[in-house]
Amino acid sequence: MELPRHFRSEVWRRIALAQEKRSDFWSFAWLFQMTCQPKFAFAIVVAAVFLGTGLAGWQAEGSYHRDMAASQSRYIRSVDPLANTLLSSNP
Amino acid sequence: MKRLVVVWALAVFLGLGAYFTFYGVARSTFCQGPDARDPVCWTRQEFHLTDAQYAQVKQLEAAYHPHCMEMCDAINQSHQTLKNLIMAHGTMTPEIEAALKKDGEVQQECRADMLRHFYEVSQAMSPDDGKRYLQMMQAQVVEPEKTSNVTVAQH
Numbered sequence: 153m154e155l156p157r158h159f160r161s162e163v164w165r166r167i168a169l170a171q172e173k174r175s176d177f178w179s180f181a182w183l184f185q186m187t188c189q190p191k192f193a194f195a196i197v198v199a200a201v202f203l204g205t206g207l208a209g210w211q212a213e214g215s216y217h218r219d220m221a222a223s224q225s226r227y228i229r230s231v232d233p234l235a236n237t238l239l240s241s242n243p
Numbered sequence: 244m245k246r247l248v249v250v251w252a253l254a255v256f257l258g259l260g261a262y263f264t265f266y267g268v269a270r271s272t273f274c275q276g277p278d279a280r281d282p283v284c285w286t287r288q289e290f291h292l293t294d295a296q297y298a299q300v301k302q303l304e305a306a307y308h309p310h311c312m313e314m315c316d317a318i319n320q321s322h323q324t325l326k327n328l329i330m331a332h333g334t335m336t337p338e339i340e341a342a343l344k345k346d347g348e349v350q351q352e353c354r355a356d357m358l359r360h361f362y363e364v365s366q367a368m369s370p371d372d373g374k375r376y377l378q379m380m381q382a383q384v385v386e387p388e389k390t391s392n393v394t395v396a397q398h
Contacts, residue, residue, distance in 0.1 A: 200258030212269035219276025223285035230282040233314035
């Protein structure tokens with residue numbers, strides 16, 4: 153069976169291309185290219201703002217629930233003499 | 244390279260800015276916790292009390308507080324007597340039995356007074372919230388040791 157005329161050179165060209173693509177990925181060239189495009193740069197900044205806001209909302213809600221639980225304990229201590237007595241005997 | 248640094252620095256800066264701003268706004272508005280110095284404040288937020296209801300609850304709590312302190316003293320005294328008697332005798336004596344009985348009576352009296360107070364407070368709330376309040380507080384009366392230990396552990 154006879155191979156096409158540029159078979160060998162084509163194989164080597166494809167191998168070189170694949171290696172170049174792989175090294176591009178790990179050198180984060182895609183990241184450079186992305187930030188060069190205004191719409192992607194804008195999207196990155198907007199995503200960071202959304203992430204910050206979401207994280208803040210989540211943490212504020214967690215703190216609120218912790219505060220409510222602590223307040224509930226304080227209220228119970230203020231009305232339950234037994235809880236109060238136990239607390240003063242187990243500081 | 245410069246562009247990359249500028250974009251990511253801006254993203255980090257604005258992300259942090261958004262985090263701190265939104266956290267501050269949330270904690271001072273819709274995620275604001277109750278006043279830590281006022282234990283009754285919790286009822287206002289948890290049961291969505293109106294100003295009039297809250298004033299009534301505060302009045303009930305203020306009236307109950309001195310009695311609650313008296314009950315604390317009574318429990319402490321009863322426990323102390325029991326402890327002293329247990330350590331003074333090497334075996335069960337009629338004195339210890341009497342002290343045990345008295346200790347149980349003191350605790351039962353406290354639970355009854357506490358339940359009376361819970362009923363009064365629940366009646367100052369709307370029917371649904373009053374029911375929910377009783378649901379939350381009944382454990383203090385039914386399982387005082389268990390819930391008190393939880394309260395102790397939370398502090």
